[in-house]
Amino acid sequence: MNQARIAELLQPFLGISTNAAISSEPCHSEPAKAGEKPRLLSPFQLQCISTYIDILMRWNARINLTSIRDPEEIVIRHFGESLFAASHLFPTASSVPALSEASVPSVVKDFARPRVADLGSGAGWPGLPIKLWAPHIALTLIESNQKKATFLREVTRALILTDVNVHSDRAETLAIQSAFELVTLRAVERFANVLPIAARLVAPAGRLALLIGASQLHKAQTILPDFSWQDPLAVPNSQSRILFVGRRYA
Incomplete structure (x- = not known):
């Protein structure tokens, strides 16, 4: 898909003026602060999204990864929402200079990498777009469907992403042995049943980020009273979708 068109479609999700051009800088994006011009997606990021x-x-x-068949709608519905979340969860990600995973300086690689888990990853949203935005994270994609897990591994290889683990067993087995600074959850079936599993993956003082419908907000608060919830953020170009982030009490 044409990179310029991808950039144009993603502009509303990154707070970018529709008159903005594609950045020629290889740095990763950062949402604009008050009075500042927003950064744009780099050519490397746009090429990764196109691939x-x-x-x-x-x-x-061959297999049903998404019911949306139009590439432009895929950019808007899936990548747009995912990068909107990424820009709020990692607002300073552009401080990690990377043309590609292989080009990250060794001093950056030595930093403690935030551990991020994407539960019910499916076709990789929001986990893989978050990794493209914030390449310094250590990402675990949790997907028990073996065909979808194989797809995730192929995308990871094609984009030459490192520190990405595809966990193709049930999330409950991972919750016993691992804890993450951030867990993401998006558009899963049986939301009320899956939410406690997601919560068990969150480390003390870690965050749980939900991309959900506004009607599910109260249910999340009720099921997880031991989280301190931020005000929900409306996803651009949607009448009902929100980003809802809670922090687990330490």
Whole structure:
């Protein structure tokens, strides 16, 4: 898919003026602060998204990864929402200079990497776009469907991403042995049943980020009273979708 068109479609989700051009700088993006011009997606990020979509379209002809078949709608509905979340969860991610995973300086690689888990990853949203935005994170994609897990591994290899683990067993087995600074959850079935599992993956003082419908907000607060919830953020170009982030009490 054309990179310029991808950039144009993603502008509303990153707070970018529709008159903005593609950045020529290889740095990762950062949402604009008051009075500042917002950063744009780098050519490397846009190329990764384009490659990701190409692989997705091939696979989607064989297995149902998404019901959306139009590439532009995929950018808006899936990548837009995911990068909106990424820009709020990691607002200073652009401080990690990377043309690609291989080019991250060794001094950056030595920093403690935030451990992030994406529960019910499916076709990789929001986990993989968050990794593209914030390449310094250590990402675990949790997907028990073996075909979808194989797809996730192929995308990870094609984009040459490091520190990405695809966990193809049930999340309950991972919760016993691992804790994460951030857990993401998006558009899963049986939301009320899955939410406590997601919470068990969150480390003390860690965050749980939900991309959900506004009607599910109260249910999340009721099921997880031991989280301190921020005000929900409306996802651009949506009448009902929100980003709802809670922090576990230490």
